[in-house]
Amino acid sequence: MGRYVARRLLQMIPVFIGTTLLIFLMVYALPGDPVRALFGDKGADPTTVARIRHDLGLDQPILKQYWDYMTGIILHFDFGNQIASGRPVRDVLGEAFPVTIRLASLAFAIELVVGIALGVWAGMRAGKLADSLVLIFTLLLISVPVFVLGFIFKLVFAFQLGWMTPNVQDDTNYSQLLMPAIVLAALSLAYVARLTRTSIAENLRADYMRTAVAKGLPRRRVIGVHLMRNSMIPVVTFLGTDIGALMGGAVVTEGLFNIHGVGGTIYESILRREGTTLVGLVTVLVLVFLFTSLLVDLLYAVLDPRIRYA
Amino acid sequence: MTIIDKNADVPAPRTGDAATPLLEVRDLHVEFHTRDGVAKAVNGVNYTVSAGETLAVLGESGSGKSVTAQAIMGILDMPPGKIPHGEILFQGRDMLKMSNEERRKIRGRKIAMIFQDALSSLNPVLTVGYQLGEMFRVHQGLSKKEAKAKAIEMMDRVRIPAARERVNDYPHQFSGGMRQRIMIAMALALEPELIIADEPTTALDVTVQAQVMDLLADLQREYNMGLILITHDLGVVADVADKIAVMYAGRIVETAPVHEIYKRPAHPYTKGLLESIPRLDQKGQELYAIKGLPPNLLRIPTGCAFNPRCEMAQDICRTEVPTLHRVTEQDGSELPGRGSACHFWKETIHG
Structure with a gap:
């Protein structure tokens, strides 16, 4: 029984990585840009947008973003901040x-x-x-x-x-x-x-x-x-x-x-x-x-x- | 303990009748109301069983032998089952007139039943110890712990090896023979006065069959119980039974003490059954089989139900239902316990 539970818990690791990666990629593939959306209808200053993107880490390659995100969750229980309000996702x-x-x-x-x-x-x-x-x-x-x-x-x-x-x-x-x-x-x-x-x-x-x-x-x-x-x-x-x-x-x-x-x-x-x-x-x-x-x-x-x- | 004391003055097992029989079935009828009509499963069965006596009820599938037993036990599905008339007297009292609660108290405690397929008849998700102990907890109000001790004792009694270690095992962890022993232990738990064994060895292989039957016979002698052994295996019957009732289409067609029936059957159906047993000395010859099929219970043939398959059938067999005649010797002297429901019983037994 103990061995069975241990095996099941270990099996959870690939499932966990797979599902979260899938979700992460799907969100990335969604049309629209959260940073640009911050500015509403007004045309945004490209340098400001680029700066915000850099601060949020959105200019990194997608897999690097995923890696940073997951290490944040696992090591610090930190889910990051919301883009619009800046609130920690953990609070949400x-x-x-x-x-x-x-x-x-x-x-x-x-x-x-x-x-x-x-x-x-x-x-x-x-x-x-x-x-x-x-x-x-x-x-x-x-x-x-x-x-x-x-x-x-x-x-x-x-x-x-x-x-x-x-x-x-x-x-x-x-x-x-x-x-x-x-x-x-x-x-x-x-x-x-x-x-x-x-x-x-x-x-x-x-x-x-x-x-x-x-x-x-x-x-x-x-x-x-x-x-x-x-x-x-x-x-x-x-x-x-x-x-x-x-x-x-x-x-x-x-x-x-x-x-x-x-x-x-x-x-x-x-x-x-x-x-x-x-x-x-x-x-x-x-x-x-x-x-x-x-x-x-x-x-x-x-x-x-x-x-x-x- | 009281049971044993009371039975002490009853004649020793296998010697026959006491003053009032333990169980008396009188003119029992059972029918099932189905969409296609009324199936008459049992049509006027009479038999008696005394303490310490073994009655073997013999017959093909659908002959009503199991239904009779279920009616005695009170576990018929009603509806669709119905008992239009008849009496089942247990120790002189008609069980069909008792309240449900009264009958429940008799079940398991005074009359117990052993079923054919022990694997499906035992609850798969409860330990055998629990299922055995339940008898003591419900009927005698013992605690869980006492009941388990009793369960181990019963498992020892039916010769299950390492009973103490196996009491917490589940039915699927036992072999077929051991499972049937557990069924027997459960039936014997409260030392009932009557046991109904419904084809107890059919699902077992031949060597285990003999062991289980021996065990059942030993325990029956020990407790001086009445036993109704329902079977279609004539070989099993010869060793343990005292008397035999052969059933066909819901009726008893022949009754006889066990050894006489093998020597001189008094009904063509019994004769057919005996001739269809494979025998070593007739190796290589074609095995006899009774022609035709058992009757459809929705449309039982008029007259004698066996007439379409009978080699001796005459016109009278198609019109008149034969009663259970008393069978006598050729010179008219009594043959105790023998009866045959055949118009031509004389020709069959003496011919």
């Missing part, structure tokens, strides 16, 4: 990530509890009315785009019923974050529910379930221990990879509810050609993805003893 990240973590964990909790509950409910009654209802409901969630769902929620719960504020004013207030979290969770929730349902319905027919009943175990135990342990294996895999997606993929939801998290910051920095900010954000996200996938693989072995890593 420090502001954006807590907001996104709050939103993502709330969404994750909703997805986990509601998704699994719906899935178990439907799976136990496969082929009956309850099952069809859940399937139709989840199909609806999967097929409606996030921004449509977000607008419907805003319209109904904020403007018509007045239960919630339409936009998030205080992003440390969980009751304000609830509505965006539900919208964010909706899609994954549908997948979790369907995955759980299938898994439960399938394992319900397994031979070991018959054995468990024949042993005279109470129904609670047959379902809670024998059925759930087996049925949760695929669901846990999905939930694990979804953490990464929730952390980085909230661009639309954050924009809709005016939340200044990672998604919003990524969107802004793409618009403003803020390469350093963008690469910094994505670097952290890559790390989050790498670690959650490792965690999922380890958890997988814990849940299913037939899988052993050497």
Whole structure:
């Protein structure tokens, strides 16, 4: 097990370098010039532009820029400064990530509890009315785009019923974050529910379930221990990879509810050609993805003893 | 302990009837309601099992032998399964009239079941120690630690080597024979009065089959349990069973004490089964097979269900369902325990 973890951690190094380099090159290839953009519509003095470019290191070859950037991150935990405001990117990240973590964990909790509950409910009654209802409901969630769902929620719960504020004013207030979290969770929730349902319905027919009943175990135990342990294996895999997606993929939801998290910051920095900010954000996200996938693989072995890593 | 005391005055194993049988199945019917119609899996089965006695239920796939066992155990899927009538008396009480909770308490504690495929019948993600210990924790309220000690004890009893080291292993880490031993240990854990073994050796290779059957027979003698052995392997039956019930299309077509059936079958179907066993002294000759296929349970033939495949079939076989006749000697003297559901049983046994 220890050797497996060590090998996985070592494998992360090339993945990390590859992804960050790719992002760095893509940002470099974007049209537009952040320095020229500083001057707005006014024509900029070429010598001033050249000086700023030199100060920022933008006149260096691209691979040298990447090298300087990465050594800064790894050795000094320094993500550089934003070009327009001169703020350290580290501060920008420090502001954006807590907001996104709050939103993502709330969404994750909703997805986990509601998704699994719906899935178990439907799976136990496969082929009956309850099952069809859940399937139709989840199909609806999967097929409606996030921004449509977000607008419907805003319209109904904020403007018509007045239960919630339409936009998030205080992003440390969980009751304000609830509505965006539900919208964010909706899609994954549908997948979790369907995955759980299938898994439960399938394992319900397994031979070991018959054995468990024949042993005279109470129904609670047959379902809670024998059925759930087996049925949760695929669901846990999905939930694990979804953490990464929730952390980085909230661009639309954050924009809709005016939340200044990672998604919003990524969107802004793409618009403003803020390469350093963008690469910094994505670097952290890559790390989050790498670690959650490792965690999922380890958890997988814990849940299913037939899988052993050497 | 009380179980052993109570059984002390019961006749020794393999000698036969006690006053009230341990289990009595009376006119049991089971049907499955499917999209294509009603499949009549069991059509009026009667049998009894006493303490210490082994009843072998023999038949092809689809003859209703497993369904009968599942009905006794109370693990039929209902729906689609349904028991329209019949009684299953366990120690004189009809289990079909009991509440679910009452039946649950009998399962595992008084009647236990051994399944065919031990790999799929054991939970793959729980250790064998946990699955064994669960019996003690649920039925006797033992702590986790006590249950594990008991689990090791049971594994020793079914002769699993190095039980203490292997108690935390998972089912897939055991060989097929060892897994079946764990199934047996689980069934025997609470010293039940009746064990139903549903083809316990079918998934095993021949040498292991013999070991497992010997083990089962030894333990049965030790605990003086009733045993229902469901099988389609006539070879397995001869060594361990006391009496045999042959099933065909959901009915019992012949009952007999074990050795008599080999000598003189009283039903053409049993005769066919016996003749289709490969024999060394007939090496090189073509092996006999019963012609045709088992009947479709949605459309069981009228009259005797076996008539389309029977070499002796006459008109009466196509119109009248034969009852289970008492089989007697040619001079009319009683043959205890023998019965045949054939209009022409006399011709079959004495012909």
